Amino acid sequence: DTAVSQTPKYLVTQMGNDKSIKCEQNLGHDTMYWYKQDSKKFLKIMFSYNNKELIINETVPNRFSPKSPDKAHLNLHINSLELGDSAVYFCASSQTSGEQFFGPGTRLTVL
Amino acid sequence: SQELEQSPQSLIVQEGKNLTINCTSSKTLYGLYxxxxxxxxxxxxxxxxxxxGEEKSHEKITAKLDEKKQQSSLHITASQPSHAGIYLCGAGGNFGNEKLTFGTGTRLTIIP
Incomplete structure (x- = not known):
């Protein structure tokens, strides 16, 4: 059973399009995250939700909007995609204390 | 903001050899992953x-946090091809639901 799953695994799209990435965790965790890993493999936090409430919002363009319909899901919607948005996006979840469990990543390529 | 520097950036090691990866923080580490x-x-x-001063081991991998809590090392003994990959250190807060700030990463290649 996959603990943290993301869909799709690969996403190729044109500049200007709007796309969504979905994340689900079956671990019963109350906190979920989105991270972005750039071409140099540098991994950086974007958002964090705790019990469906936004608790961390790093300096991310307004084109990125996370949505948490329930504790087990945290989706990422991106409007007006730009070339610089190309990266691997990782979802993660954790309990109040303890390590974060990461999903397999979604490789986004903007053409 | 906290910054983590890892060294080396990349490492090529012959199978069976030992190796160490370091992670240095600009601030005190409360949780190092x-x-x-x-x-x-x-x-x-x-x-x-x-x-x-904490030290933990799992199979052939040992991680240590120094007394001042600003530096951590990851040591692999008798490396195997399965150890190849990118190793990342991450700094968190006292609680698990705080964001992780990641280091620059170390790419490990194992040569047979």
């Missing part, structure tokens, strides 16, 4: 350290 990433896959949690 080690993760491993294989190409095209997510991050796999290895170990978490919180106390100064």
């Amino acid at each position: 080690w993760y491993k990433q294989k190409y095209g896959e997510g991050l796999i949690f290895l170990m978490m350290l919180q106390k100064g």
